[in-house]
Amino acid sequence: MKTSGVEFRGLRRVFGSTVALDGLDLAVEPGELMALLGPSGCGKTTALRCVAGFEHPDAGAVLIDGKDITRLPANRRDAGMVFQSYSLFPNLNARDNVAFGLRVRKVPAARRHARAAELLELVGLPEHGGRYPHELSGGQQQRVALARALALEPRVLLLDEPLSALDAKVRVTLREEIRRLQLDLGITTIFVTHDQEEALSIADRVAVLRAGRLEQAGSPAEIYDRPATPFVAEFVGAMNHLPGRLSGGGVTVLGRLLPVDGPIPEGPEVDVLVRPEAVVVTPMAGDGPSAGEDREPAAAGRESPGSGGRAVVVASSFRGSSARLRIRLGDVELLADVPGHDAVRLAPGTPVTVDLVRRPVLVAPSARPSPAPLTAGAAVRRDAG
């Protein structure tokens, strides 16, 4: 299969008073799976539709293999697309749906039927060729749609939230199968999703979009561990916002001086962004359900806990390998992830001390109107983990 790179150059698209794309610049390498991730209205679907030819940018260009295709009609773009809603032609059975593009290109019947059978086998539905869309489940319909998009051996595969209409279990199996297929075929793929877990789990690179612009593009690990902006940090994974004070090239938060990663806003009062797994929780000696037991600090990274704020576990949600705790510190709450086996001794009501793993943190301009005490004022902005 041919592999091609896709490039968005200063793409701009305005709908009435809404700016869907505001100068998007992004390059998708040949053979890679790029996930476009962002909240509703960030322009990710519009960007994909610009590649497919269903939207025409007001400014900028879309290039495939270095060639400007911005003005090319949709039927001459050579980009296979799988849609969010079920898009199989209801009057055709699965085999004829897959063979539709080949029929348009006047491929002889015998060859297109053989090709359709081959593709249906590829997506795991060799026995379903004679079935009509209404006789197929949602997952099966999207598999047939995938086979149909691949039938013409397109240069680029475009996936517009293809899993969002499916139930959770099917979604997970199908996304893994899409990834396996993509790797096997080596086809350049752009996958639009608002589901960060989906994006992080199957993409080679993730591009986070916000208000029509690229916030950050990088590997899933980069996006999660080294978010370039507070928006990315907040959007991908759960994030605590703790009040901190800039001092001596670092930031003091929960009584500990930590190095700062990324841009430093004007201080001295700032918001420090901390992942739940970077919060170290230690049961306090002689108190609560864990009294008398092993008092090692419970945290994802056990790096030199310090003497943080005194707090109490408010709620605990067990997730198997880990548990997410909601902890009250002063008059506010924060999230912490601890190993699953620690959940018992950190039951709600347990007094604990909280501390932070020593690693660089992102800081954002303080959202608070007046200076807050350094060991209080923590707020949880988002829980999407």
Place this chain on the structure above:
Amino acid sequence: MAAVTPILPGDAGEAPAAGAPARPGRPARRRVWRGVVLIVAAAYFLVPMGASFWFTVHSEQQGFSLSTYAEILSAEGFAASMLLSLALAAATIAVVLALTLPALLAVRLGAPRLRPVLEVVCTLPLVVPPITFVTGISTVLRWGPDYLAATPFWATLIAIQDETFPVVLVMAYVVLALPFVHRSLDAGLRAVDVRTLVEAARNLGASWPHVMFRVIIPNLRPAIASASFLTLALVLGEYTVAALLGYQTFPVWIVTVSGANGRLSVAVSILSLLITWLLLLVLSGAGTKRKDA
């Protein structure tokens, strides 16, 4: 590509959702009521038809006889008016579909905000009485200053009034059929995700005509069939416009004949009802037929 490992079936075994089980009720009583409603409704239609049929086949003098029906075929003007009405119906269906379907599609895909406008325009003929409509048409047709006599405009005005095939009637019927055709097609378009189907087809390399004839029309077949049937029924039953413009269409012929031969005109009405039903069956059959690519 054939060498690639097939992916596992996964959810391939999933079955489409089954319908919910029927609620237990009081079947015997419900069945009785259903029967009553059916009998009353059937009587409403069948009694007048039965009475009409009896009127055409029985007389005091001759007793039972089917001679009236035999008369129809030889009656003067029957075949000509019937053929004219069928030809007008076919032309009207073709024109009204060719006008409405692309318009509805264009509005739905390109300018959804214009949908209410299109709906009002298409519904307008319902609120204009046919007598007003035909008065307007005849006024326009009569108008024609002498200095236009040598122009193609004049020639066109005359051509569309040709008695063998009055195009002016097709134009009038297209307007009269618009509300029904619009309703049917709009309901059909609502039932399918037209935008996604069009985009999927375009994405697979289909040109616009290909999208229209291979994707849209096959998936709108029931709606197109119902629009066609309503138009056919309208044309086969329309009297006012044809009569006032002076054309001998089938309904006009029935009325003309009824003055001279009441029994014959009732027999023709029954026959036309049967023909209409037959065409309905043909059209609905065409509407539900599934055709493989």
